[in-house]
Amino acid sequence: MENHITIPQSSLDFLVQLKENNNKPWFDEHKSDYLIELEHIQNFADALLKELSKTDVLENTSGKKSVYRIYRDIRFSKDKTPFKHYWGGSYTRATAARRGGYYFHLEKGNSFFAGGFWGPNASDLKRIRTEFGFNSEAFREILNSKSFKDTFGTLQGEQLKTAPKGFDADHEAIDLLRYKQFLIIKRFTDEEVLSPMFLEQALDTFKKMRPFFDYMSEVLTTDSNGASIL
Numbered sequence: 001m002e003n004h005i006t007i008p009q010s011s012l013d014f015l016v017q018l019k020e021n022n023n024k025p026w027f028d029e030h031k032s033d034y035l036i037e038l039e040h041i042q043n044f045a046d047a048l049l050k051e052l053s054k055t056d057v058l059e060n061t062s063g064k065k066s067v068y069r070i071y072r073d074i075r076f077s078k079d080k081t082p083f084k085h086y087w088g089g090s091y092t093r094a095t096a097a098r099r100g101g102y103y104f105h106l107e108k109g110n111s112f113f114a115g116g117f118w119g120p121n122a123s124d125l126k127r128i129r130t131e132f133g134f135n136s137e138a139f140r141e142i143l144n145s146k147s148f149k150d151t152f153g154t155l156q157g158e159q160l161k162t163a164p165k166g167f168d169a170d171h172e173a174i175d176l177l178r179y180k181q182f183l184i185i186k187r188f189t190d191e192e193v194l195s196p197m198f199l200e201q202a203l204d205t206f207k208k209m210r211p212f213f214d215y216m217s218e219v220l221t222t223d224s225n226g227a228s229i230l
Helices: 009-020 024-029 031-052 122-134 137-143 146-152 190-194 198-207 210-220
Strands: 087-092 101-106 111-117 182-188
Touching: 009 031, 009 190, 024 031, 031 087, 031 101, 031 198, 111 190, 111 198, 111 210, 122 210, 137 146, 137 210, 146 182, 146 210, 182 190, 182 198, 190 198
Parallel strands: none
Antiparallel strands: 087 101, 101 111, 111 182
């Protein structure tokens, strides 16, 4: 990889200060610092987008646009602190044929890259469960592969406490049927985030999500007989 974009220590340190001084006067006073650090994150996001676009088709046109705003939406939140204390961003896979999205979260002591389906709608959830109910072997093969286990450990996400409607509690795929979200997450240490190898590690993590995305895309773009619904 030709790109040697790195994340500097100052980008994580700024967030720590912001967390301790989460108010508008402090932020306004340090706006120039914020803009310097934001540029580092946008450059990283841009380099990652360019590399990832070699292996996937994404809607995002720039790293700048893929980085989330630092301002929190506090309208419906009990927490009224105005700023996020992490750098976050995402890439959306393009067209209805490619399902799933890539997400990154950078924060001192809590950095991770994630992918999957955070809030699947009722019809998508039903279709996924129908597939698991019929045959969960292909999905289990992905979850049990060395690449998946070494990178993500296990599938994560909220689960029902009981069996979903229409399925028996002793169904052989009940462990998968209970999921309401389908998330895969890899955590990184601060040392890894600040390392010159981090862009390569980040790209590798996202690339390893592809079998999971390809499986889900196949399921969500076909009916239960396997015919395309696009």
